[in-house]
Amino acid sequence: MNLPHDFEIMYRKVFGETAWFAYLDGYSDRPWRALRVNPKRPICAELYPLLHTPVPWAKDAYMIENDLPLGGDPLHAGGLFYLQEPSAMAPVAALHPVAGESILDLCAAPGGKTTQIAAAMNDRGILVANEIHRERCLALAENTERMGLSSTCVTNLEPHALIPYFEQFFDAVLVDAPCSGEGMFRKDPQSIAQWNEHLPEHNATRQLDILDSAYQMTKPGGRIVYSTCTFNPIENETVLLRFIAEHQDVRLVPLMLPEALPGLSIDQLRSLANEQWPLLEDTLQLVGNDDLARCDTTRSNRYFPYSSNGEGHFVALIEKQISSCAPSQHIGTAHGKKRSLKKRTASAQQQEVIELFTDFACATLSKTYWRKLQETHTLALHGEILYAVPHNLPQTVPFAHGILRKGLPLCTARNHHIVPSHALALALTAHDVQRELQLSYGDIRVLNYLRGETLSVDESNGYLLVTVDGVPQGFGKVVDGILKNHMPKGLRKKYTFVLPH
Numbered sequence: 419m420n421l422p423h424d425f426e427i428m429y430r431k432v433f434g435e436t437a438w439f440a441y442l443d444g445y446s447d448r449p450w451r452a453l454r455v456n457p458k459r460p461i462c463a464e465l466y467p468l469l470h471t472p473v474p475w476a477k478d479a480y481m482i483e484n485d486l487p488l489g490g491d492p493l494h495a496g497g498l499f500y501l502q503e504p505s506a507m508a509p510v511a512a513l514h515p516v517a518g519e520s521i522l523d524l525c526a527a528p529g530g531k532t533t534q535i536a537a538a539m540n541d542r543g544i545l546v547a548n549e550i551h552r553e554r555c556l557a558l559a560e561n562t563e564r565m566g567l568s569s570t571c572v573t574n575l576e577p578h579a580l581i582p583y584f585e586q587f588f589d590a591v592l593v594d595a596p597c598s599g600e601g602m603f604r605k606d607p608q609s610i611a612q613w614n615e616h617l618p619e620h621n622a623t624r625q626l627d628i629l630d631s632a633y634q635m636t637k638p639g640g641r642i643v644y645s646t647c648t649f650n651p652i653e654n655e656t657v658l659l660r661f662i663a664e665h666q667d668v669r670l671v672p673l674m675l676p677e678a679l680p681g682l683s684i685d686q687l688r689s690l691a692n693e694q695w696p697l698l699e700d701t702l703q704l705v706g707n708d709d710l711a712r713c714d715t716t717r718s719n720r721y722f723p724y725s726s727n728g729e730g731h732f733v734a735l736i737e738k739q740i741s742s743c744a745p746s747q748h749i750g751t752a753h754g755k756k757r758s759l760k761k762r763t764a765s766a767q768q769q770e771v772i773e774l775f776t777d778f779a780c781a782t783l784s785k786t787y788w789r790k791l792q793e794t795h796t797l798a799l800h801g802e803i804l805y806a807v808p809h810n811l812p813q814t815v816p817f818a819h820g821i822l823r824k825g826l827p828l829c830t831a832r833n834h835h836i837v838p839s840h841a842l843a844l845a846l847t848a849h850d851v852q853r854e855l856q857l858s859y860g861d862i863r864v865l866n867y868l869r870g871e872t873l874s875v876d877e878s879n880g881y882l883l884v885t886v887d888g889v890p891q892g893f894g895k896v897v898d899g900i901l902k903n904h905m906p907k908g909l910r911k912k913y914t915f916v917l918p919h
């Protein structure tokens with residue numbers, strides 16, 4: 419493996435000689451792989467043989483010890499599992515989300531940690547998943563849909579642009595920051611070519627900006643998890659030190675994640691300081707003696723591929739203390755404005771679509787699901803799409819540019835008709851519908867359905883949920899013995915059964 423010379427000089431010092439050679443040896447092994455099972459789905463028998471080596475720091479997660487192309491399996495399309503590098507699951511373990519909380523995942527695409535947070539919250543509460551890059555944000559939205567999340571909003575904004583809607587709002591914020599990716603060199607050798615010794619300082623400025631936005635959106639008493647997939651002490655401990663030195667009401671909370679090692683100490687950082695890294699030198703000078711306990715960077719955790727079953731990762735848990743000043747007024751939009759004629763027309767349209775969806779819901783969904791959805795969500799029309807918006811989302815969050823998915827899209831309305839959304843189909847379980855087309859793993863009709871073909875069925879007219887061993891795949895509409903396919907065109911593709919059956 420050809421690692422940059424400057425990289426070697428630095429990490430022989432940071433890791434120590436023995437660990438450096440263990441790290442180099444690791445390049446002859448294949449990268450770690452793991453999957454997380456979606457607790458919303460029934461586990462089908464074919465998956466069991468894969469579930470024997472748990473990831474010690476993450477719930478429902480297992481190491482994958484084979485090369486099966488699991489991403490092309492119908493059970494992956496139905497959101498039964500999410501493929502994720504194991505140490506990338508550690509930040510959510512540190513965040514420790516619980517049902518009913520309000521959580522922000524600020525750098526969220528493609529959604530590994532978002533879907534892990536939602537699972538920990540049992541999909542109850544508020545989860546806002548934000549991604550700055552449009553293309554990556556679409557992948558994020560697709561993954562939240564695939565995993566069947568109902569209480570997640572997907573936004574496509576710069577972190578600071580969210581502050582007006584969510585000032586001091588969240589119980590917890592995850593900053594899984596863009597970084598130099600040194601921890602993923604083995605998994606993604608292309609990132610080695612992009613590395614240079616100036617990258618970390620450049621990244622650190624951006625990471626501090628993102629952390630500052632996270633701070634402004636965290637409520638007093640709330641928590642922030644800062645994580646990266648780099649080994650770099652500038653992007654890790656230095657950014658933390660700087661952030662804590664600049665915010666008097668935050669402190670580092672000791673983390674002891676399984677198989678992780680402590681972060682570098684301030685003394686270790688001092689020994690690394692040189693003119694090549696002005697940010698480190700400057701930051702060390704900012705840290706006063708009074709700050710030493712708050713700033714103890716050994717309270718953070720590091721994962722190394724040679725000492726745990728995962729690639730390189732860094733995780734720190736920060737607490738924002740209760741003493742912070744009161745939130746300033748939400749800036750928000752439109753709320754409370756005089757209703758215009760245009761708005762009345764819009765609300766008449768919304769009423770019509772809600773009635774059409776109610777007819778669909780009464781014919782297709784279980785009474786319990788439909789009642790619970792209305793108890794926890796508000797129905798709101800935006801353009802052609804009717805959404806179920808989680809009740810406790812601040813009313814000031816508009817349907818606007820950058821707010822890609824405000825809750826669960828229920829249906830699209832056109833010309834006085836509605837078509838139920840794929841997102842709704844995947845948010846359901848077999849208990850949530852009145853009728854399903856139950857197919858078994860290995861049945862060729864599953865692959866035909868996922869390719870977008872119609873199926874002949876012996877069912878009466880109307881919508882039904884297509885399932886494989888209880889895992890939803892999408893809706894179909896029966897018309898005179900033919901199941902019309904409702905898989906979105908963009909998702910239709912050739913799947914194969916990759917698990918032994």
Ligand SMILES: C[S@@+](CC[C@H](N)C(=O)[O-])C[C@H]1O[C@@H](n2cnc3c(N)ncnc32)[C@H](O)[C@@H]1O
Binds near residue numbers: 506528529531551624
């Ligand atoms: C490490 S990745 C996130 C991985 C994700 N949390 C997951 O678990 O799937 C960092 C993300 O930050 C985004 N990003 C890049 N620049 C950013 C910025 N200035 N502010 C916020 N996010 C940014 C990247 O597009 C990338 O998707």
